[in-house]
Amino acid sequence: MQARVGVIMGSTSDWPIMEHAVHMLERLGVGCETRIVSAHRTPELLFDYAGRAAERGLEVIIAGAGGAAHLPGMVASRTPLPVLGVPVESKALNGLDSLLSIVQMPGGVAVGTLAIGKAGATNAGLLAAQIIGNHDSAVREAVEHFRTEQTRQVLEQPDPRDP
Numbered sequence: 001m002q003a004r005v006g007v008i009m010g011s012t013s014d015w016p017i018m019e020h021a022v023h024m025l026e027r028l029g030v031g032c033e034t035r036i037v038s039a040h041r042t043p044e045l046l047f048d049y050a051g052r053a054a055e056r057g058l059e060v061i062i063a064g065a066g067g068a069a070h071l072p073g074m075v076a077s078r079t080p081l082p083v084l085g086v087p088v089e090s091k092a093l094n095g096l097d098s099l100l101s102i103v104q105m106p107g108g109v110a111v112g113t114l115a116i117g118k119a120g121a122t123n124a125g126l127l128a129a130q131i132i133g134n135h136d137s138a139v140r141e142a143v144e145h146f147r148t149e150q151t152r153q154v155l156e157q158p159d160p161r162d163p
């Protein structure tokens, strides 16, 4: 399947969180690719990846990083594509550092920042699909089906004490 979303992260240690973005994209039938791209360990790769992402056919980039998490902002500075940032939990500060690093972009270069950790990665996949769904009715229908199913499951089990 053609990759339409690039899911990148600063380290393999981010994968247990970032895989939730991939799970959501797969569930919604959106092709994606995954790469380790580090702002400080592989800066040339970052410039190359971000600079060529649009011409390679990607439509959205999801970037996850932890600690001094400059990956999403640096990627956003080198591509016209929408960039969704996922703050990964850090060992020292539980991801608060990651969140503040990603969310506090100065006006003029946008990063759409999601929640810390698994929920943020899951929602980054969902939001990427919703962006693509603006011009792809099959993806929009997949998102609508996901939401309908989620609602049905809640309504089907209204008592939290039921098994």
Ligand code: RP5
Pocket (backbone or CB within 6 Å): 009, 010, 011, 012, 013, 014, 038, 064, 065, 066, 067, 088
């Ligand atoms: C960041 O540093 C990565 O995004 C990761 O969250 C964090 C720690 O990386 P490792 O030391 O585990 O490789 O660049």
